[in-house]
Amino acid sequence: MGRPKIGPVKVVLFGATGMVGQGVLRECLLDPRIDHVLAIGRNQTGQKDPKLQELPHDDFLDFSAIENQLTGYDACFFCLGVSSAGMNEQAYRRVTYDFTLAAARALARQSPQLTFIYVSGTATDSTERGRVMWARVKGATENALQTLGFRGAYSFRPGYIQPLHGVTSRTSWVRAIYIVAAPLYPMLNAIAPRYVTTTERIGRAMINVAERGWPTPVLEGEDINRAAVNR
Secondary structure, eight states, X not given: OOOOOOSOEEEEEEOTTSHHHHHHHHXXXXXXXXXXXXXXXXXXXXXXXXXXXXEEOOOTTOOTTTGGGOTTOSEEEEOOOOOOTTOOHHHHHIIIIIHHHHHHXXXXXXXXXXXXXXXXXXXXXXXXXXXXXXXXXXXXXHHHHTTSOOSXXXXXXXXXXXXXXXXXXXXXXXXXXXXXXXXXXXXXXXXOGGGEEEHHHHHHHHHHHHHHOOSSSEEEHHHHHHHHTOO
């Protein structure tokens, strides 16, 4: 799916202050193939790099105020997301589906040639008819992205993600879980490698897939790990 992209790559990044987004931003800034990163979000990343441009934006349902700045990009790495814990379907759909599609549609108008990569999750429901609310909503989001006419649209479905290189979640209870789980990571990686990845691997995989594509529009955990080393 998609054609290889040769030369410097310009990336739009959403969710750069979240756990996955921090890892993806780190890999983009380190990778010589990435020429420019436009990080769009409500909060500053705290990073300083010649490649990085930060664009503050508050309304994730309406990108009209900044849409003219979204022209000429090669890839979008959409790492923005929330846990469904404590949320009803309407509220979760607003953040997960509506925010993602608003950004994607703006980019489709301004940079239709780009590759859009969306961070979904393992066990996402592509049929949109299952009992699990979050899985249905993510499935609907994945499916809708395929209809927008991008050069390529891919959904990453990681399972357990180990944060590396100082990357942390902004949510206190998630940080606590990772502190407890960190010593178990080597064992999890050994016994269930297809369900385990890292923030580093996700970032590297996104860059590689943006550059040369992937045979299928959905990448499960083992695909993400393979794509991370497929240079």
